[in-house]
Amino acid sequence: MYSIIAGFDIGGAHLKVARVENGRVTAAQTVAMPLWLGMHTLDEALEATRHLYADAPVCAFTMTGELSEAYATRAEGVQGLLDEIVRRFPASTNLVYTIGSGLVPVAEARRVPMEVASANWHATASLIARLQRDALFVDMGSTTTDIIQVRDGKVLNRGATDAGRLRSGELVYTGYVRSFPIAVASEAPVRGQFVPLMNEYFASMSDVFRLLGVLREEDDQHRTADNGEKTVPGSVARLSRLVGHDAGDLEDYEWKQIALWFAERQLRSIHDAAFLVSTGLPDDAPLVGAGIGRWQLQRLAQRLDRPFIDLADLIPADEQARLDASNAAPSAVVALLAAGTGL
Structure with a gap:
């Protein structure tokens, strides 16, 4: 298990990022990102949260930003955001959450765009199912x-x-x-x-x-x-x-x-x-x-x-990070799932 994993929920209005160290959420942050105004908003949001993921060898992603007016269809939006992930995170191992198979490599996620689209709710629910019967x-x-x-x-x-x-x-x-x-x-x-x-x-x-x-x-x-x-x-x-x-x-x-x-x-x-x-x-x-x-x-x-x-x-988290992690739940959860927490 990697000691540091970063989780991302790329929304249409906010970017949520969480940092997991040794199986615990140590920090999380939500920043405004009006994606409909252009991809420069993603650049700005990533820069504002860089301290949470810069040294993470593994990054886990979920998204709802494919619904943004920046894209004509949800499938196009998923592919577009996957392109952004590959371009912006070339040095890390990148995993994407799918409803059918959980976290998968980007190449596999490209084959099932509708299982990637707006799947953040399923990621959180799947972890809760492991922690609360x-x-x-x-x-x-x-x-x-x-x-x-x-x-x-x-x-x-x-x-x-x-x-x-x-x-x-x-x-x-x-x-x-x-x-x-x-x-x-x-x-x-x-x-x-x-x-x-x-x-x-x-x-x-x-x-x-x-x-x-x-x-x-x-x-x-x-x-x-x-x-x-x-x-x-x-x-x-x-x-x-x-x-x-x-x-x-x-x-x-x-x-x-x-x-x-x-x-x-x-x-x-x-x-x-x-x-x-x-x-x-x-x-x-x-x-x-x-x-x-x-x-x-x-x-x-x-x-x-x-x-x-x-x-x-419910989730393993440092006390000072608990509230932020709950507010940014999908990002924290995909990072925890990538770390194997609750599996």
Whole structure:
């Protein structure tokens, strides 16, 4: 087993990188990477995380960036990102996660692009299946939420592609910071009346959770809807536009109630999907949560009457790296899988 392995999750909006030394995650980092703006964003993200992988003889990769507007199709995107891996990591042994065969060399991954495309959820679920016999695995990131059943030590996904997982409820396209309030609700309560929302990109869910006091600012790495400040007053101003008001029209506690409404509406959609996906799972099986949206996931576990376990508490990791590793779960997991942890 190599003593140092780096794991990468190449997304369309973020790059996640984790460092594993002697079978333990020692560091992890998530950096903004708007891939739709061009490959220079990948260069910048890799430079920002170079300290995590520069001396790693083995690098393990998973991806969702093939969905980026940078590519015409998912298959083209997979091949394009594999090209980038080969070009940028010529000196390391490079492994790529596939749904059917786990980690494989790049040449083999090229033959099964649809098993590489957006397979990061399966990588994490497969490790959880080794560490927790029964679980409802939920990963809520900046943009999407993955919900997968693990039973009897096996990953029991019903869908394998994005389309299939959307139909099965295993992929809910809502996230903790980049989703829009207008995507989770069509109206909001304002002083005892439901007001239809203005269908404009005036705010994001990061504004909602900032106003509620449950957002870590380091998790909100993209610009705001109005390019304004990432402050509570700034978030109130952005949310106020959705209901046709100015920030000063309502009291602070009223804006907080409206923010709580949006958080509730988002959670309901995740709860509905989780209820379906958890069918047949033992009642005492925990919800294993990962990603930056753990505040929502803890509330979800309460509604499902299941214990909550953070992935950070399951994986082998140094204490100072646990939270970052859970937030960047797929990158940490592919590195651990490459190290043989849990096998």
